[in-house]
Amino acid sequence: MTASVPEVRTRREGAAAAIRRSIILGQVEPGQKLREVALAAELGVSRPTLREALLLLTHEGLCEQEPHRGFSVATLDEQAVRDLAETRLTLDRLAAVTIAGDPAKCRELAQAWAAYEAAGHNPDPLAQHLAHVEFHRAMWAASHNDTLTRLWPTVDALSTLVLAQDQVMRGDPGRAVHLHGRIVDAVASGSSDAIEAALNAHTRQSAEEFIASRIQRPHS
Amino acid sequence: MTASVPEVRTRREGAAAAIRRSIILGQVEPGQKLREVALAAELGVSRPTLREALLLLTHEGLCEQEPHRGFSVATLDEQAVRDLAETRLTLDRLAAVTIAGDPAKCRELAQAWAAYEAAGHNPDPLAQHLAHVEFHRAMWAASHNDTLTRLWPTVDALSTLVLAQDQVMRGDPGRAVHLHGRIVDAVASGSSDAIEAALNAHTRQSAEEFIASRIQRPHS
DNA sequence: CCCTCCAGATTGTCAAACAAAACGTGTTCC
DNA sequence: GGAACACGTTTTGTTTGACAATCTGGAGGG
Missing domain, CATH: 1.20.120.530 (GntR ligand-binding domain-like)
Structure with missing residues (x-):
């Protein structure tokens, strides 16, 4: 069986993987705001690249986004x-x-x-x-x-x-x-x-x- | 019943809606390449905004994207x-x-x-x-x-x-x-x-x- | 025919700037 | 006390322009 580790071919995918990992490990809490400027600096990518990563995670469901209010870690009741x-x-x-x-x-x-x-x-x-x-x-x-x-x-x-x-x-x-x-x-x-x-x-x-x-x- | 027309609050959503509409109406074909520079000009948005719109459509499944090869209209066999x-x-x-x-x-x-x-x-x-x-x-x-x-x-x-x-x-x-x-x-x-x-x-x-x-x- | 090379086209990303929207705080009014 | 308003600050959404990286198509050679 081929191990299906997602191949990281773009920086956006790498940023998304890092954020996903921190969610899995509980390093960020459900509902927690994810500030673009600080997070982009922390991950060492530009803000548009981070946005693409966060939108990816949002479309999957790990994050939530409201226009003009930013991204947060998703919550499930x-x-x-x-x-x-x-x-x-x-x-x-x-x-x-x-x-x-x-x-x-x-x-x-x-x-x-x-x-x-x-x-x-x-x-x-x-x-x-x-x-x-x-x-x-x-x-x-x-x-x-x-x-x-x-x-x-x-x-x-x-x-x-x-x-x-x-x-x-x-x-x-x-x-x-x-x-x-x-x-x-x-x-x-x-x-x-x-x-x-x-x-x-x-x-x-x-x-x-x-x-x-x-x-x-x-x-x- | 509240009519559930998706509210367009961002230019990215507007661009995505326009592309979605052209797919529904058959104005673009399955498999057709969607060129970022031309399409951004045509829709009157900047290229990063268009990318966000196309990524949204890609995550939904209407478009397909491969890194470095761009976006295309999705195909179903x-x-x-x-x-x-x-x-x-x-x-x-x-x-x-x-x-x-x-x-x-x-x-x-x-x-x-x-x-x-x-x-x-x-x-x-x-x-x-x-x-x-x-x-x-x-x-x-x-x-x-x-x-x-x-x-x-x-x-x-x-x-x-x-x-x-x-x-x-x-x-x-x-x-x-x-x-x-x-x-x-x-x-x-x-x-x-x-x-x-x-x-x-x-x-x-x-x-x-x-x-x-x-x-x-x-x-x- | 296949292979290699290269120029041009396109995508992925960055940086900087600015407009728009939201947020937080203080003040005023009932 | 609570609600409404004003205002400054923070953050998000978007644009512009530039450049590096990758891909594609065509030309040339074996």
Whole structure:
């Protein structure tokens, strides 16, 4: 499997990657303003280049922008987390069902799984995050659905926002890997019920646990 | 119902709207290069502003961009059209089922339908297109699913690319309105089977007819 | 035919400037 | 006390002009 590290070919992509990384690592908070002049100086790019990077992240969903009011790190409320879970469930199901019907696609998924299993226990939170996200991207890619490929950056960004805050999942990488193993087994079995159950455990239950953990520890 | 004409608050949004309009009306072809210097002059904006507009359209999916090679109007092959139909089916179903379970959401959909019925027979192709797209946007909005709202621009752009080429649908606005009426009736009935059948007729069958019409009249 | 080279075209980026909009603070009025 | 207004400051949105980097197309040679 080709490792799908996004190739940085422009300074705008590099700036976007740096900002994305700081969001993943929690170095900036949801809702935090991102000041163009200071951030451009900090990243060593010109302001128009930074704007292009921030617009990229905004179109994906990691940042939010209002005309004349600037950019900020995106926020997701409880209902938005549930909406993401429901929508992911339906799109993950489409991907999984498409893969289950095709042996070549199943092999691609198995390769993605092997890579995740190898990388998912890494103690570095950034590496864990990237391995997790890469597994899902590879699963969608294995379905060879053009539209899913196009929708992936948005779903990736929303998932990233949740995962960056999700201490439950982050504190137990073994559990995360196990949940994803169940998905792979279900797809390989070809059973719609098994796929549904595995995706449900992965997506809907994880979202509810995340929401519950935030209620116990309100942020502000 | 508030008419959801996107408010143009920045010159970048205005430039993007003008380019979007020329794509809808077929004034530019799929695959056609969009030259920054000429296009900026034509639209009366500076080049960085045009770039921001083009990046917006690229993130949505109406345009494609490769570093150092510039922007072009996006293209969709047959498989991509089918992938869009399948993905739309699954997301439309999610929206429809969410709406069917909630009377307030059903009322919102009925309002969207009334607006489309009033506007959908307009002989102006741009008005038809906008009415069609607005109905779908309003249907997703009626589901109040945050993630669907975020995914909408991409699905809108892909659907726009297909509709801009779809002479079958464009040549028969009455049929298009009828298909959408079936969706509304199915949602109001609350029957999953009826929803599935109506969405299938709308989405999968229309995609196959479109693909068939292109095979009969190859573009080049 | 294929390969190499190069001039021209185009894109990516930067710096500086300025207009427009928003923000924060202080003052006045009810 | 709260609301409205004025004003200075900060920030964003955009333009202009320049230049470096990359790509493209055509010419020439083997």
